[in-house]
Structure formats: structure tokens, C-alpha cells
Amino acid sequence: MINLRLLWTWDHCAQWTAARAGVHDWGASNEFSGNAEDFVREYSLLLRWCGQHGIDGVVVWGLLRDGHGGVEAAKRLCEVADAAGVKLLAGVGLNAYGGVYYEGASEWSLDQHLNKYPELYARRADGQRHIFQMPGNAPQPFRHACPSRPENMEYCLDGLRWLMETVPLAGVQVESGDTYVCECSLCRERRQNPISSQSWDDMAMFYGPAAEAVWSVRPGATVILETYSHPQPVADGTTPGFGGGSPPWAPECVAQFPRGAYVQWVADYFSAPRNPVPWTTRAPEGFAGNIMRAHLATWWMARGEEVAVDWLALLAQQSLAHGFDGLSIFGEKSPFRTGCELNYLALADYGSAANPEADLASFLTRVAAPLLGGPERAMEYLRLARCIAVPADLEGAMAQARRQAAQLSGRQADRWTWLAWYLSRWAYDAQG
Ligand SMILES: [Zn+2]
Numbered sequence: 541m542i543n544l545r546l547l548w549t550w551d552h553c554a555q556w557t558a559a560r561a562g563v564h565d566w567g568a569s570n571e572f573s574g575n576a577e578d579f580v581r582e583y584s585l586l587l588r589w590c591g592q593h594g595i596d597g598v599v600v601w602g603l604l605r606d607g608h609g610g611v612e613a614a615k616r617l618c619e620v621a622d623a624a625g626v627k628l629l630a631g632v633g634l635n636a637y638g639g640v641y642y643e644g645a646s647e648w649s650l651d652q653h654l655n656k657y658p659e660l661y662a663r664r665a666d667g668q669r670h671i672f673q674m675p676g677n678a679p680q681p682f683r684h685a686c687p688s689r690p691e692n693m694e695y696c697l698d699g700l701r702w703l704m705e706t707v708p709l710a711g712v713q714v715e716s717g718d719t720y721v722c723e724c725s726l727c728r729e730r731r732q733n734p735i736s737s738q739s740w741d742d743m744a745m746f747y748g749p750a751a752e753a754v755w756s757v758r759p760g761a762t763v764i765l766e767t768y769s770h771p772q773p774v775a776d777g778t779t780p781g782f783g784g785g786s787p788p789w790a791p792e793c794v795a796q797f798p799r800g801a802y803v804q805w806v807a808d809y810f811s812a813p814r815n816p817v818p819w820t821t822r823a824p825e826g827f828a829g830n831i832m833r834a835h836l837a838t839w840w841m842a843r844g845e846e847v848a849v850d851w852l853a854l855l856a857q858q859s860l861a862h863g864f865d866g867l868s869i870f871g872e873k874s875p876f877r878t879g880c881e882l883n884y885l886a887l888a889d890y891g892s893a894a895n896p897e898a899d900l901a902s903f904l905t906r907v908a909a910p911l912l913g914g915p916e917r918a919m920e921y922l923r924l925a926r927c928i929a930v931p932a933d934l935e936g937a938m939a940q941a942r943r944q945a946a947q948l949s950g951r952q953a954d955r956w957t958w959l960a961w962y963l964s965r966w967a968y969d970a971q972g
Contacts, residue, residue, distance in 0.1 A: 542856065542891030542898075544802065544829055545595050546629075547586070547871020547884065548713075551602035556585035558876035566839035567677025569637075572602060576609025584620045589875060591624030594888035597762070598871060599713045601631035604703075606644030611706055618708045627710035627762055630703065634746050635662065635685045635692065636672075636717035640699035648699045654683050662686045662722030672719040682719045687742050688726035696746070697753040704757035711762030713804065714750050716742045718768045718782050733789040737781035738768050740793035751798040763801040764831060767794070770810045771821045783808045786821075794824050802866060803827050807834040808841060811858060812851040823863035831866030832859045837883050838870040845879040845962070847925035849886040849903060856890035856898035867891070878955040879925065879962065882908055913952045917944060925959060934967040 552570040555563040560582070562573030572579065586598060598621070603614050614630075621628035632640055639650030646652065654661055662670035662684035670684040685692040703709070718738040721727070731741040743765070751763045767790075774785035783806045797803060803824065809815050811834060823830035834855055835841045836848040848869075856867060867887055875881035885907050890898035894906065908918035920940070927937035938960050945956035 541893075541896065542860070542865055542867055544597065544831060544866035545887050546597045546599055546831065546833075546866065546868035547590065547595055547887075548599045548833065548868050549586070549601065549870070549872045551579065551583075551600060551605070551608065553872040554579075554582045554586065555872065556582045556589070556874045558874050564677065565844055568601070568674065569678045569680040569682065571679075572605060572608050574608060576613040579608035580613050580616050580620075583617050585874070586871065587617065587621045587624045587626050587628065589884075590626045590871075593885060594892070595626065595871075595884065597627030597629050597710065599629045599631050599764075599868070601637070602642045603630045604641040604644070604646070604648075604707075606646075610641075610644060610646070614707045614709075621710065622708075629711045629713050629762060629764065630707070630709055632700065632703070632712050632714050634696050634714055634716050634750055635687050635722070635742070636682050636719060637715060639685075639696070640703045648702055650685060651683050653695055654685060657691065660685055660689050660692050662727075663724040664720075665723045670720065670722060674719055682717075684717060684719070684722060686722045686724055686727060687716070687746060688722065688724065688730050693746070693749065697749055700750055700753040701757055704754055704761065709758075709761070711758075711764070712754055713764040713766060714747065715766040715768075716746050733787070733793075734779045736779040736784075740787070740790050743767065744793040744796040747801070748796060748798045751801050755800065762828075763798070764804050765797055765801050766804045768806060770805055770807060770819075771823065772810055772819055773821060782806065785810070791824070797827070799826050800828055802829045802831050804831040804833055804866075804868065805864070807832045807855055807859075811855045814841070816854060819858055819862050821862065823865075825863070829866050830864045831868050832864045833868035836869050837879055838872070840870070843928065845873055845877045846928065847879045847922055848883050849908070850900050850922060852883060852886050853890060853898050853900040853903065860891055860898060865891075876958075877962075878911075878958045881911070881955075882921075911952065912955055913944065913948045920944075921956075921959065924963070928963060928966045931966070931970045934963055934970065938963045938967060 552572045553564045641648040672682045721739045747765045768782045772785040873880045889895045895902045904918040905915045909915040912918045924937040927933040941960035945953045
């Protein structure tokens with residue numbers, strides 16, 4: 541069974557009002573274009589929808605910012621989440637990604653901490669401060685703290701306790717950083733194993749104390765530990781970065797993770813559509829759970845809002861067969877966009893009591909059909925949506941979507957209209 545279904549978000553991409561200006565399509569560490577009311581409204585819509593449709597939790601990166609109401613806005617969202625029966629989880633970078641308080645004058649903003657104590661910065665191999673400018677839609681550089689400095693560990697744990705004491709969150713998703721790691725002499729001497737853009741030793745060192753800090757305030761809190769990796773072993777001598785397999789030393793590092801937490805893994809390069817290979821490794825046992833996360837239907841690595849219910853079925857099937865009991869996909873956009881709506885509903889359905897085998901046909905027949913005008917139409921919807929990758933078929937697919945919209949009414953018709961419009965973007969671009 542899938543026991544934990546999560547939607548993962550950056551605040552600046554959250555667009556649950558169908559028509560709202562100034563929102564990013566994708567990216568990390570952008571500005572939030574709006575005020576506290578905008579922030580609370582967008583996430584209230586998201587949380588309530590999740591509560592009504594069987595999604596267990598929402599991860600928010602950028603939860604705490606001065607620009608959208610700071611602690612007070614986050615508290616309001618906790619009330620909405622509680623009323624909806626959904627877990628609100630803060631994304632927290634331990635040595636990067638802004639720390640507990642993503643942006644603002646708070647002492648719990650990692651940037652403020654490093655401004656105050658510049659000697660606590662992480663260092664690159666050349667000795668310079670480790671301030672990383674990520675390529676892509678991520679304008680604010682990531683400032684990193686050295687994980688070997690006890691002052692930084694103490695600051696991180698104090699921050700997590702402050703967070704849990706101040707904001708009544710259901711829990712956190714924590715990350716040790718995957719935008720390269722500190723290479724100061726302390727870190728180099730401490731680590732037992734090679735590094736890439738991430739360090740398994742850093743995860744093993746930080747995740748236990750971080751989880752204990754959270755649980756010291758709220759013993760039942762959900763704590764999710766990011767590995768940035770798939771558990772499939774890598775035996776070619778390389779040390780993969782984000783989305784790669786696990787090097788030989790990964791299991792001994794995972795063995796040091798706190799047992800009451802969920803371990804989160806990355807499926808992108810081990811599943812459809814990118815690389816649908818069979819898995820030979822099971823999820824590690826003894827944890828609260830193991831979550832598979834994928835960048836499906838987001839402009840990260842793929843096409844935003846595309847219909848991905850078939851790929852998600854395959855991912856759920858592989859996950860179920862190998863001992864994973866959680867799934868996480870991006871949840872930034874409104875179900876007004878039918879691709880998102882179907883993906884979220886599939887996330888809620890696969891591995892549930894109604895669909896224990898994560899069967900695609902079952903989902904299309906029971907869940908999608910009433911939304912799209914019947915079972916045959918649901919199957920056709922998926923087939924036509926996939927034509928964005930087949931330029932020669934686009935015109936015909938758009939014409940068929942328009943015909944279906946004309947024969948239906950209300951939201952059923954709207955969903956086919958959305959498909960015709962979605963396909964037309966690719967047809968327009970293909971015409972040059
Ligand atoms: Zn260091």
C-alpha cells in the first residue's frame with residue numbers, strides 16, 4: 541500500500557488560483573510575487589483540495605518569508621491544513637537553501653547567520669566561500685554553511701526547535717544540500733567517503749540530530765530525509781549527484797539515519813519516461829517509510845502540466861513491488877489544468893484500497909472517466925495528450941479534442957478544451 545502521498549512545491553511557483561499573474565512556471569529560490577494574502581489563498585486552495593481528494597501532505601519550500609507574512613501566514617496555513625486533515629511540511633535546508641527561515645530579517649535565516657558569522661561559511665576547494673549560483677531559473681545564490689563547524693550544527697538544531705515551537709507544523713522535509721558541499725580541511729578529514737554535488741557522510745551526520753531536534757518539540761512530527769538518489773547500487777566507481785544511484789557506501793550512511801523518519805528517494809533516472817529500467821533493490825527496512833519522488837509533469841526535466849498518469853502508474857507499481865510506501869510529485873499548479881488534476885488524482889488512487897495494484901486502466905475507468913465523459917474518452921485523452929511528442933499527430937489530436945469538447949458540457953468540456961489548448965502550444969511552436 542502507499543501510505544503517504546505528497547505534493548512538493550516552491551512557494552513562488554504555487555498557482556492554485558487559475559488566473560493569477562506573476563507566478564513562475566518552475567525554478568528554485570525565486571522571489572514570491574505577492575503578499576501574505578496571496579500566499580495564504582494559494583496554499584489554502586491547495587491544502588483544501590488535498591484534503592478533499594486523498595493527498596496526505598504538502599511540502600512547502602519558501603514557507604517562511606518576510607515578503608509573504610512570515611510566521612503569522614505560516615500559522616494561518618497550519619490552521620487550514622489541520623481543518624483539511626492534511627500535513628503541512630516545511631522544506632528546510634540544513635546547510636543550504638536558506639535554512640529554517642527562507643528569506644527575511646529573522647535570525648533563523650541561514651543567510652543572516654552567515655552574514656553575522658562569515659567564518660562559518662562552507663568553503664570551496666579553492667578556499668573561497670561556497671556561494672553557488674545554480675543554472676536555470678534560480679536567481680538567488682545558495683549560501684552554504686560548513687557542516688563540520690559545531691556552531692553551525694548548534695544553530696541548525698536551535699532553528700529546528702524554534703520552528704516547531706513557533707509554527708504548529710505537522711513536520712519537515714530536510715535536506716543536507718546537493719549544490720556541492722563544503723571542502724574545508726575539517727570536512728575533508730571528517731568524511732569517510734567521496735563526495736559529488738552531495739555528501740552521504742553529511743546526511744548521516746546531520747539527519748539524526750535534526751530529526752531529534754524536531755521530535756524534542758513534537759514527538760509525533762513527520763520527518764522526511766532527502767537522499768537525492770535512487771537506492772539502485774552504482775558499481776562503476778562513480779559518485780553520482782542528484783538523481784543518480786547509490787554508491788557502495790550509501791547503505792552504511794542510511795543505516796545511521798533516524799528510524800522514526802521517512803527516507804525520500806529520487807526516481808527520475810530509473811523510471812518512465814526517462815529510463816524505465818527494472819529495479820533490483822528494495823527500500824531499506826526499519827524506517828517510518830520510504831518515499832519515491834519524481835519530477836513528473838514539471839518544467840524541471842520535462843513538460844509542465846503534461847498528463848503523466850501512465851508513467852505514475854509504472855512508478856507506483858515499481859515502488860510497491862520494492863517496498864516503497866510513499867509517493868511524491870510536484871503540486872504547484874491548479875487542477876484547473878487538467879494534466880495536473882489527473883496526475884494528482886492518480887497519486888491519490890495508486891496503491892490505495894480502491895486500486896492496490898496501481899492499475900492504469902482501473903484509474904481511467906473509475907476516476908478519470910466521470911471527469912472526461914466516459915471510459916473510452918478517458919483512454920483517448922491520455923493517448924491524445926501524449927501527442928505533444930509527435931508533431932505529425934498534433935493537428936489531428938487537437939481537432940479530436942475540440943470535437944469532444946463540443947459534444948460535452950461543463951467541466952467535462954472544459955477539460956477537453958484545456959487539452960486542445962495545451963496541444964496547440966506545441967503545434968504553434970512546431971510551425972516556427
Ligand atoms: Zn567544512
